[in-house]
Amino acid sequence: MARHIVASTSEIPPGGNKVVDVAGRDIVVFHVNGEFFALLNRCPHEGAPLEKAACVARLTSPEPGVYERSRVGEMLRCPWHGWEFDMRNGQSWFDPKRVKIRSYPVAVERGDELEKGPYVAETFPVHVEDSYVIVEV
Numbered sequence: 001m002a003r004h005i006v007a008s009t010s011e012i013p014p015g016g017n018k019v020v021d022v023a024g025r026d027i028v029v030f031h032v033n034g035e036f037f038a039l040l041n042r043c044p045h046e047g048a049p050l051e052k053a054a055c056v057a058r059l060t061s062p063e064p065g066v067y068e069r070s071r072v073g074e075m076l077r078c079p080w081h082g083w084e085f086d087m088r089n090g091q092s093w094f095d096p097k098r099v100k101i102r103s104y105p106v107a108v109e110r111g112d113e114l115e116k117g118p119y120v121a122e123t124f125p126v127h128v129e130d131s132y133v134i135v136e137v
């Protein structure tokens with residue numbers, strides 16, 4: 001897998017997302033609760049763009065009439081027909097063994113920690129004041 005710098009962390013606000021083209025793939029990167037998740041921007045049902053999906057909580061019921069919310073913002077609800085997916089791994093909520101969205105590893109690294117390329121150019125002093133989101137495809 002190659003590493004691709006797709007955004008600075010400040011480009012994707014908490015609760016927001018950014019669609020990026022990585023090696024010809026339409027990928028959406030979400031920022032939820034301080035973490036970043038990268039998924040193919042296409043619902044496996046009929047292809048809805050997941051950038052428009054609602055980021056909802058996991059809802060469970062330990063007993064009738066009692067509801068508990070957890071993992072707030074980590075569940076995706078497709079905008080077209082409401083299929084739900086776990087943002088951490090792309091698995092569907094209703095059939096996790098057979099239906100999922102392709103997910104990609106994400107890392108956040110400081111700009112001064114990124115790998116240097118093979119080319120050399122004249123350089124100038126630079127101050128790093130932000131971090132970047134890196135997606136592996």
Ligand code: FES
Pocket residue numbers: 043044045046047048078079080081082083
């Ligand atoms: S296209 Fe996503 S649920 Fe139908």
